[in-house]
Every structure is written in structure tokens, then in C-alpha cells.
Amino acid sequence: MTGAGARARRGRRGASEIRAASPDELTGVRDTARAALALDAADVPLLVSRLAAPPEGRQWAALVTPGLEGVAFVSTSWRTEGVGCVDLLAVDPHAQGQGIGRALVTAAEEWLRERGVREARLAGNPPCYAWPGIDVRYTAAACLAESLGYERYRTAFNMTVDLTGYLPSGAEPVWDIAGGTGVTGGVEVGFGFAAGVPPTGEGPEVPAGAVSYEQELASLASAGVAVRTALPDEREAVVEFAREHWNDNWAWEVSQATGCHYAVRGGEILGFASWGSRPCWFGPMGTAEAARGLGVGRVLLRRCLQEQAATGQRSTQIGWVDPWRFYARTVGARVERVFWLYRRSLA
DSSP states (O other): OOTHHHHHHHHHHHTTOOEEOOGGGHHHHHHHHHHHOGGGTTTHHHHHHHHTSOOTTOOEEEEEOTTSSEEEEEEEOSSSTTEEEEEEEEEOGGGTTSSHHHHHHHHHHHHHHTTTOOEEEESOOTTSOSOSSEETTOHHHHHHHHHTTOEEEEEEEEEEEEOGGGSOTTOOEEEETTTTEEEETTEEEOSSOTTSOOOOOOOSOOOTTOOOHHHHHHHHHHTTOEEEEOOHHHHHHHHHHHHHHTOHHHHHHHHHOSEEEEEEETTEEEEEEEEOSSTTOEEEEEEOGGGTTSSHHHHHHHHHHHHHHHTTOSEEEETTOOOHHHHHHHHOOEEEEEEEEEEEEOO
8 A cells, every 4th residue: 555545554553653753754754744734835845944953952853653644843942941842743634533643742742851841832932933833724733732731822923915016027926935946037036136136026006195115215325324135244243233132033033034134324233124034934123223213124124025026925924923013004914824822831
């Protein structure tokens, strides 16, 4: 017997024989996760690669069943002592309903206990994560969490931005997320721009009376503010800016981002925006308190969206979003994905 039927039969036999996956099994892990996570199938290959390359010092494992019909990524918190997370849980659809998900969570809890963890969370583990929590549309996963005694302690939201208006005139977006490239107007592009110059898509139609991107860029220039792409030899300065003004999590995300842009005046960085540290999503971004009100954030946000559109993305998500009003007014973002975050004491 081959294919899905064989995977299901192996699931019945090996659900309790869970072990850590070897590096050469990550392809099979991606296949299982892609089959199980239908709402995120296009993202899965990059997400698995991201979870398998976390910040230095984080303990993690991809726990799998013998036939790879189920997988759970588990990790210890980088910053909060005694906390660990199940970052991703997936069971091949043909092997579901056999207790594999429950067995994987139990194995993940035991893995965490062995490392001194006192609280397990079914939630994202910043700065290297797949989702904030369980998407409410994965109802079976939420039911499993509650049946295992997990408490829902927070709700998180994502906003979605339509990127089609940011494409250069006449270009059609075609996205190949598995390959990490896009095709725009028949020309293959990679993540980022060698010359450090963003594309020239105009963005969504500007409402009557609103200030356009070009006008805001000119306004910043008149105030002595320059907006730049963070090229490789400039990235570390932006990383340190994020660390100084916010935290180590943001600093790591900036260091890993596919695209990063920043505003500077008189040699001093005023703000930044980035995308791709969580594959294909926008963020983080921030403006120094002393520079707020200049319009730095609006310009940097649009610059990143232009760059994402040029890679072929049709839309992007802003994760763990706050504030909603800024993104809704600036780029027409809408609240779309809702996540429940769960936790349980392991004491």
C-alpha cells in the first residue's frame, strides 16, 4: 500500500512512538504540514524553514510520528523563563481522528518538562513563529486544546492589505511562495532589490483630500528626512535602532527580514519598517517617539508594500496588529484573521 492510505495505517500503529525529526526529514515534514494546514498551504514550506532556524540559544524540536503523518514544532521561550510553545501542529488529513494530534501535544509537553518549562502555550513564540495562535477556522485544533485542559488567555488579530494596487502599471502578480520568487510582468524577481530602489507602483487609489505617497515623501524631504533601503552594510544600524527603542525580539526580526527600509535625518535613524521575517508578512515597524507626527511611518509602510508587490504577492498580512486605525486609514487594511492563544500549567 502506498500514498495517503499507507500513511493513515502507519498513523494508527505509531502515534505513541513520537521522536525528534532528523534534518533530512524536513521535506516530509513540509508535505505533512502543507496537506494538513489548508488555509496556509502556500506558506508552509517557508514557515517550516523559518521554525527550523530560530534565534541562537532557543531550544527546539520537530516531533514526528514514525511515518511522518503528524508533526509538532516545539520550542522554549527566548525571553520568558519557564515558558514553552507548540509552534505548529499538523496531522495528515488521512490520519486524523486517530489520536495523533493529542499524542503529539502530550509528547511536546513532556519535551518541555524535561527542559524545566512550567507553562506550555499553544501560541506563537516571538520572534520566530508561524502564527500568533490557533486560527479560529482550524476548529478541530481549538477543540483539541480545550479538551486537553488549555485555557484561552488572549485573542490576537491580523489585518490584510491588498497589494495589487502597488504593482507597476500593467504588471500581473504571480506568486511562487515555495520557490521564494515571484513573476511580475513576465520578469522573475527575488526578495529585495539589488539597487536598493523600491518599485514605482502607485498603491491603492488615494481618497479625495488625502495626501499621496509622493506628497508625503516630498514633505519628509523638505524636513531634511531621507528614506532609504537598508542595504546589507546598513542593516546592523537598523537592528541596533530596533533593539535600543524596542526590544531584542524586534532586533532579531529586522536582522532576518527580507526587506527593510528606514528614515534618517542628520545621520540619526528616525524609524524603520520591514517585512518577511515571518515569511510574507509585513512587520515589524516603528518610529522613534521624537519623530512621530512627521509621516515617517506612513511612507515606510507604503515603501515595504511596494516591494512586496514587486515580488508577486497579491496581499500581505500585518500580524499581531496594533493600532488598527493607522493601518486601516493609511493602506485600507482590514481585520481578517483571528487567533486564540492557549496555555496550560505543566506543574
